[in-house]
Amino acid sequence: MTHKTALKHLIFKIISQSAEELQLDCYVIGGFVRDYLLERGDAKDIDVVAVGSGIELAQQVSKNIETNPKVQIFKTYGTAMLRYDDIEVEFVGARKESYRENSRNPVVENGTLQDDQNRRDFTINALALSLNKANFGELLDPFNGIADLDKGIIRTPLDPDITYSDDPLRMMRAIRFATQLNFKIEEQSLKAIADNKDRIKIITKERIVTEINKILDSQKPSIGFLLLEKTGLLDYILPELIALKGIDEVEGQRHKDNFYHTLEVVDNICETTDNLWLRWAALLHDIGKAPTKKFSKKVGWTFHGHEFVGSKMVYKLFKRLKMPLNDKMKFVQKMVLMSSRPIVLATEVTDSAVRRLVFDAGDNVEDLMTLCEADITTKNPKKFKKYHNNFKLVRDKIVEVEERDKVRNFQPPVSGEEIMKTFNLKPSKEIGIIKEAIKEAILEGEIPNEHEAAYQLMLDKGKKLGLSIKDI
Template sequence: MSEVKNYKEALQHPIFNTIIQASENLQLDSYVIGGFVRDHILQRGTAKDIDIVTVGSGIALAKEVSKLLPHRPKVQIFKTYGTAMLKADDIEIEFVGARKESYSEDSRNPIVENGTLTDDQNRRDFTINALALHLSTKNKGDILDPFNGLEDLQSKIIRTPLNPDITYSDDPLRMMRAIRFATQLNFKIESTSLKAIIDNKDRIKIITKERIVDELHKILLSKKPSIGFKLLEQTGLLAYILPEITALKGIDEVEGQKHKDNFYHSLEVVDNIANNTDNLWLRWAALLHDIGKAPTKRFSKKVGWTFHGHEFVGSKMVFKLFKRLKMPLNDKMKFVQKMVLMSSRPIVIASEVTDSAVRRLVFDAGDYIEQLMTLCEADITTKNPKRFKKYHNNFKIVRQKMIEVEERDHIRNFQPPVTGEEIMTTFNIRPSREIGIIKEAIKEAILEGEIPNEHEAAYEYMIRKGEELGLKNN
């Protein structure tokens, strides 16, 4: 008989003693299960959410726990799922009665029946999430590990407790979760389980876009997102979810001329940017920055492979992608569009850094200039050390020039030094197209460095431009 391992140190928070007391008051067997146990063993930091399973009513247990706590926290009840939730200090605790589940072919929502702890562990997605710790005075912290989850944690393996074909077919979101955990934990998906994902990939179509996007966000926010996207591509899931990305895969060759594989390049860019920012939407921009290259790819005998206008096409594709995945069509989407549209601008000006080009870059990027530069620096994926150093040095020059131009010309939050009202008063005219022409001419003159961004210079320029348009200065 194997030795029983005890993880009493995981249950030091006072809330566990309260749950034990409440369970014994109601004569229920209760356990902490899932992610809290897994992350404690992996030493992944202090969990902010805890799952409690009890052989009986989870709702009754939650209410009893609330009674025993001095501040009597509110219990949120979800009768449909037989679950309840409360907050104690900064920890969110979910209570559920042990249950067994069965599924129909066209839905991931199970038919639920009361069950034993064994039934509840059987329904868990992965062995590492089926680990449970006793919550009782006598056996506090003893671990229940029916599927060798501890061994899989040590071996860094993602494996389903039961037949993976059934596990993934029943709830296809688990395929995304397997890949997400493999990415976050840097684990490998066990070979039988990986094959089952490939075999069941088309089942992902019954999952709501919102749930899929939630998993994509977690993959993108991981330390090395490329692990997840390579697995999504390998299993065939990516073609269902983000066909714009899989379209970038492969290298074409004509007359001995090749282009780089833009799929793997995009993943490198995402990994690079993940080293510098936790901004989810900037990571999305890194993933999507080249999606316009697939539809714009052309071969010319004179210049080889071209992708003319891929940034503009890509920014339009961002809108369609967000809409299809039911992602927010708001400022976040517009930010990603802007980053994709401008993703090549700093690269283009880096070879010849002129004041006017930098002024226009800062003007067009506005408050997002730092994020744009971070994206462009992440876009350097050359393996040639000399080129790598040269490109980064060029971006340093661009950054320095940005500082100089901004200090002198205040372009970032540009406000016209001459207002429309002032133009109307000066020339005694009503609202008309001439006002727009003059304001645009002043802006262009400032960006080109013809005049400084100051009222006096802009006013004089306004007078000259007005006279050219046949307007008379009062």
């Protein structure tokens, strides 16, 4: 038994004792029970439902723990939470709920355990374990949640049409659980999601993004995005991806379906990185292809400038979804903007091109290479091997150039202050011209990234600009 498992056994005994002292029944319910039965991970969150006051039970439990952990009370929701070691235990009174059409926030009243299980989103989340002395550890499974766990099925306890209409966030949760657990959504439930898809409009963007992030954080996000597309939810959430669907054909020339290609890239990148924002970059790397798609008789289908257009679209998308407009967004923009650079470079790996790549990507060059390798979705084994070998050459050249020329996070060997001092200048355009000339010469390999060579170039460039060296 692990330390954490032992702690859980101990906290359950304390909760049981506390409930008996208050003469009320209580149960562990929801995600902890589901994951415990699936032997999935080591949950840090425990939900306890009391047939009575959850707040009073939390306070009694705190009294019965030697350290008397602080009880956080949320009166609006009738819940309380305490921390036991690194485990969070939330207490709530059993309740029944009713909904209004324009809100997912229910009208709540006290209820029985059965009422509480009825209001749960899925049968696998309605499972409860008794913490009562008389039947401690007994499983209460009114909706055959165990059978659904065994079969890998997501199903609502009550009519799915009502369940999803009442709280449309449950549609996202159904798809998220199907993705995380690799479960199937039961047919009637899947149809109800499609029928109620427009109800997603009453859900806040922040809540939707939380679920999208959890889908992206899973092992195979394509499961979730295919379900979002199938049910019509993706049209409301990420229409930029829907725009990538389909294959056009002109004069016998076709392009690949960029929607399905994108999902392959996302699955690929999930095998090599846990970085959520790099996964977002994979999801959005081709969104500029829909607005830039053109057909030319000479070259066929083109998507000129899709990386630039896509990077601009990232900002609008983040803003619309109320996502953070900070460094994380800028990172995704940068990855989308540069997503084709290593691909072009892989055909001819020159020192100067690699220097420019490292200069522009900076500390994100490794992430960029990871994205580009994930972008290889060809089913032709020879091409697959060739493309990966080409990227290996690029990676090797990056290491070689970086060790020799040190252009990552480039700082000019000659500063603006030194240029001003040398030529007795005040801030002016000439300083920018000289600095740019030094940078270009280093990136092109014309001079080494060293002060002496850069200083000499500064003098030569200054002379051409008609500048006089200050007398020292």
